[in-house]
Amino acid sequence: MSSQIPSFFSNDIVLHVEGIRKVYPNGVIANDNVTLSVLKGEIHAILGENGAGKTTLVNIIAGCIKPDAGEIYVNGKKVKIDNPRTAIKLGIGVVHQHFILIPTLTVIENIALSLNNSGFRLNLSKVKERIIQLSNLLNLKIDFNTKVEELPVGLKQKVEILRVLCQNANILILDEPTSVLTPIEVEEFFRILRNLKEKGCSIILITHKVKEALSISDRITIMRKGRIIKTLTPKETNEEELSLLIIGEKQNSESISFTNENNNTKKILLSVNNLNVRGDRGELSVKNVSFSLYSGEILGIAGIAGNGQKELVEALTGLRKPESGTIIIMDENVVNKKPKFLIKKGMAYIPEDRIGRGVVLTMSLAENAILKRFEESPFSNKTIMNKNSIMNYAHELIKKFGIIAPNPNIEVSNLSGGNIQRLIVARELSYNAKILIAENPTAGLDVRATDFTHRIFLDLKSKGVGILLISADLDELLKLSDRILVMYNGKIMKEFNRNEYDIYKIAKLMLGIEVN
Amino acid sequence: MIELIISLISITLQTSAPLLLASIGECIVERGGILNLGIEGAMLIGAFTGFISAYFTKNLLIGILASIIGGIAIVLFFGFLVIEMNLDQVISALAINLLSYGICIYFFRIIFSQGSLPYISELLSPIPIPILSEIPIIGMILFNQTIFVYIALISIPIAYYLIFKTRYGLSLRATGENPSIAYRLGVNVSKVRYIALIIEGIFVGIAGGTFCLSMFNVFDVRITAAKGFMAVSIVILGRWNPIGVFGGALLFGFAEALSLWIGTLIIGPISASISQLLSILPYVVTIIALLIGGRKAKGPASLGAPFSRE
Ligand SMILES: Nc1ncnc2c1ncn2[C@@H]1O[C@H](COP(=O)(O)OP(=O)(O)O)[C@@H](O)[C@H]1O
Ligand SMILES: [Mg+2]
Numbered sequence: 001m002s003s004q005i006p007s008f009f010s011n012d013i014v015l016h017v018e019g020i021r022k023v024y025p026n027g028v029i030a031n032d033n034v035t036l037s038v039l040k041g042e043i044h045a046i047l048g049e050n051g052a053g054k055t056t057l058v059n060i061i062a063g064c065i066k067p068d069a070g071e072i073y074v075n076g077k078k079v080k081i082d083n084p085r086t087a088i089k090l091g092i093g094v095v096h097q098h099f100i101l102i103p104t105l106t107v108i109e110n111i112a113l114s115l116n117n118s119g120f121r122l123n124l125s126k127v128k129e130r131i132i133q134l135s136n137l138l139n140l141k142i143d144f145n146t147k148v149e150e151l152p153v154g155l156k157q158k159v160e161i162l163r164v165l166c167q168n169a170n171i172l173i174l175d176e177p178t179s180v181l182t183p184i185e186v187e188e189f190f191r192i193l194r195n196l197k198e199k200g201c202s203i204i205l206i207t208h209k210v211k212e213a214l215s216i217s218d219r220i221t222i223m224r225k226g227r228i229i230k231t232l233t234p235k236e237t238n239e240e241e242l243s244l245l246i247i248g249e250k251q252n253s254e255s256i257s258f259t260n261e262n263n264n265t266k267k268i269l270l271s272v273n274n275l276n277v278r279g280d281r282g283e284l285s286v287k288n289v290s291f292s293l294y295s296g297e298i299l300g301i302a303g304i305a306g307n308g309q310k311e312l313v314e315a316l317t318g319l320r321k322p323e324s325g326t327i328i329i330m331d332e333n334v335v336n337k338k339p340k341f342l343i344k345k346g347m348a349y350i351p352e353d354r355i356g357r358g359v360v361l362t363m364s365l366a367e368n369a370i371l372k373r374f375e376e377s378p379f380s381n382k383t384i385m386n387k388n389s390i391m392n393y394a395h396e397l398i399k400k401f402g403i404i405a406p407n408p409n410i411e412v413s414n415l416s417g418g419n420i421q422r423l424i425v426a427r428e429l430s431y432n433a434k435i436l437i438a439e440n441p442t443a444g445l446d447v448r449a450t451d452f453t454h455r456i457f458l459d460l461k462s463k464g465v466g467i468l469l470i471s472a473d474l475d476e477l478l479k480l481s482d483r484i485l486v487m488y489n490g491k492i493m494k495e496f497n498r499n500e501y502d503i504y505k506i507a508k509l510m511l512g513i514e515v516n
Numbered sequence: 517m518i519e520l521i522i523s524l525i526s527i528t529l530q531t532s533a534p535l536l537l538a539s540i541g542e543c544i545v546e547r548g549g550i551l552n553l554g555i556e557g558a559m560l561i562g563a564f565t566g567f568i569s570a571y572f573t574k575n576l577l578i579g580i581l582a583s584i585i586g587g588i589a590i591v592l593f594f595g596f597l598v599i600e601m602n603l604d605q606v607i608s609a610l611a612i613n614l615l616s617y618g619i620c621i622y623f624f625r626i627i628f629s630q631g632s633l634p635y636i637s638e639l640l641s642p643i644p645i646p647i648l649s650e651i652p653i654i655g656m657i658l659f660n661q662t663i664f665v666y667i668a669l670i671s672i673p674i675a676y677y678l679i680f681k682t683r684y685g686l687s688l689r690a691t692g693e694n695p696s697i698a699y700r701l702g703v704n705v706s707k708v709r710y711i712a713l714i715i716e717g718i719f720v721g722i723a724g725g726t727f728c729l730s731m732f733n734v735f736d737v738r739i740t741a742a743k744g745f746m747a748v749s750i751v752i753l754g755r756w757n758p759i760g761v762f763g764g765a766l767l768f769g770f771a772e773a774l775s776l777w778i779g780t781l782i783i784g785p786i787s788a789s790i791s792q793l794l795s796i797l798p799y800v801v802t803i804i805a806l807l808i809g810g811r812k813a814k815g816p817a818s819l820g821a822p823f824s825r826e
């Protein structure tokens with residue numbers, strides 16, 4: 001297959017976008033003259049780092065946002081997609097980066113919702129027939145009357161794909177679908193995609209992972225800073241070239257060096273004993289968990305989201321009351337202590353939910369930077385804030401942590417995800433914490449911001465900080481951790497020392513499959 | 517004694533009817549994620565348009581029709597504020613309640629500028645349903661009521677069917693849980709919400725009509741007596757389910773009926789003050805019921821939250 005964009009009138013083009021431009025109200029040019037063709041029956045990867053504008057393009061094709069300029073052609077005909085209904089009718093099925101499922105409705109109801117069949121009465125049994133027909137294709141065997149909120153994330157994704165198939169879509173757009181899957185699940189997912197391709201579907205696979213794009217797609221289009229850089233076939237390129245095209249410049253890519261020292265000489269910073277924690281719905285989410293975190297180590301907790309990690313972190317950070325068990329920080333049981341006390345004890349926390357827990361969006365960068373220390377001098381004298389010293393301090397952090405912001409007064413809601421993360425890291429590290437609890441710290445971050453975060457962690461480790469790294473990204477854990485605990489269904493399944501790492505064993509344990 | 521109890525139950529149905537109608541309407545819009553606290557004002561408008569029309573045409577059915585139109589108009593105006601203008605739902609409701617109050621006082625004074633208090637000479641009379649009304653005891657209670665009671669009772673299965681058994685109902689529930697996801701799934705969120713509001717307008721309008729067309733033959737801006745707000749509480753107690761709402765409306769209606777009923781039992785010099793004291797009963801029940809039953813209430817996830825397309 002040629003890497004050139006085929007002739008515009010070719011019969012094989014199912015989707016063509018021409019000159020798409022989108023400028024967000026905050027001035028970000030997310031899409032700039034984007035032109036792209038998708039052929040019948042191809043898997044077309046769109047590859048680009050975070051913030052390249054991939055999701056924006058998806059949303060425009062899906063009819064969720066209006067472009068400022070540009071045209072869309074489906075099967076050679078010019079179309080105007082001004083709401084999601086139109087896109088669905090045109091056979092465009094989108095699995096968004098953030099799932100669009102209503103948690104309190106059942107699988108059938110969720111799918112019925114998006115189907116365009118007529119009639120006043122709700123005919124769920126007809127929908128169910130169709131679902132069962134198509135579910136074989138996905139190897140999906142679940143009770144379709146379960147509420148979506150009860151499904152694990154991998155199944156939710158299958159439900160999304162099922163929905164798109166039920167809509168009779170022949171153009172599938174999948175936005176970062178693999179970011180929620182374990183390595184084993186990714187393999188199965190790719191098999192499904194190939195299957196669908198055989199059936200004549202065209203698939204647009206959005207990803208920021210070079211390896212994936214190379215392994216599955218027929219053509220790869222690289223996007224950077226809102227523009228299309230190039231379209232290639234996997235045969236004519238390689239990992240390195242693609243990485244360079246994505247980033248657009250040579251990075252200082254000295255690889256991170258890992259040093260592993262013996263734990264014997266180190267002291268225990270945090271020890272958790274027989275901890276039991278209940279979740280929001282009263283179910284036991286953390287079951288009899290015990291472990292110790294030493295100074296100068298990174299202890300990884302592997303597991304698929306929803307296996308108790310959230311509740312564990314909340315218990316450790318004082319946000320949730322444990323059912324039983326102890327949490328000992330430097331010889332003191334801190335169960336039932338408030339977050340403020342834990343902060344004083346030297347605990348820092350980088351939450352997964354950056355927006356909800358990490359920052360106050362409507363406050364300025366400077367205000368966010370001192371959120372945990374606003375009662376201290378020189379920021380305030382207990383009653384009145386000292387504006388000058390806060391500003392100076394914020395300027396300092398901006399410089400030291402490379403936060404891209406015009407000035408410290410900017411509202412945090414105007415910062416990009418990567419910069420919000422830098423701000424959180426900057427704040428959490430500013431009070432010389434001894435224990436750092438990091439929850440999926442690089443989820444959704446681009447290569448550069450991820451690299452930055454990893455370097456900081458290793459630097460902290462060398463300074464004797466103990467880091468508890470809870471991550472759904474196995475590669476990250478394998479790269480950084482001295483030890484890995486695998487968590488499944490609220491229990492610690494197994495502990496791995498660095499010399500015992502085995503990605504398949506760990507992945508299996510994450511799925512609850514026992515290994516010896 | 518048995519007659520007294522029959523009359524108590526019968527009064528309960530009458531006092532429940534406006535509560536039931538209003539809370540069924542509110543239940544439907546809240547399922548779609550809109551909290552219409554302007555329901556009190558909408559009820560008042562329904563009472564007012566019903567009264568005026570019935571007064572001038574001397575036709576009570578035209579009165580009911582006018583109540584419906586008044587109800588729809590004011591609820592749609594609320595919809596315009598929150599859907600089209602994307603204004604805050606609580607603030608819009610506040611405006612609607614004040615506006616309704618103002619409209620009623622203003623036009624009432626203009627229309628009836630002088631003379632004695634206007635009244636409707638004849639109220640809607642009960643319609644006995646043939647055969648059924650002749651069943652001993654139950655027939656008198658259930659099948660010899662005003663049209664409002666019948667409409668209120670029928671509204672329960674209608675609302676239930678609409679919410680849980682129709683495609684519209686599914687879109688409505690999805691919209692209430694998460695309008696932006698529903699939108700992305702192809703639901704026309706604005707249309708779904710406008711339809712819900714129109715249905716609420718009909719029910720709330722009729723609820724207003726019950727006051728001036730079947731209970732009292734005069735109009736006063738205090739006539740709705742916070743029944744709209746009670747309806748909002750009933751929806752919470754009824755867990756956003758028409759059947760639960762029915763139970764809640766009966767409870768509140770019973771409290772009111774009880775206060776009226778006891779009032780008629782006591783004779784003598786203190787009877788007036790006791791019945792005044794008892795009229796506080798429905799409001800006390802509201803507070804107690806909300807304190808007990810409102811505790812674990814979990815409504816549609818996006819109830820009251822703003823939604824805009826992008
Ligand atoms: N709703 C929005 N308002 C303002 N800026 C946005 C919005 N959504 C995305 N952006 C910005 O647009 C750029 C492209 O984002 P996005 O399309 O999400 O990229 P990608 O999916 O490739 O990571 C980023 O800089 C992002 O911060
Ligand atoms: Mg994206």
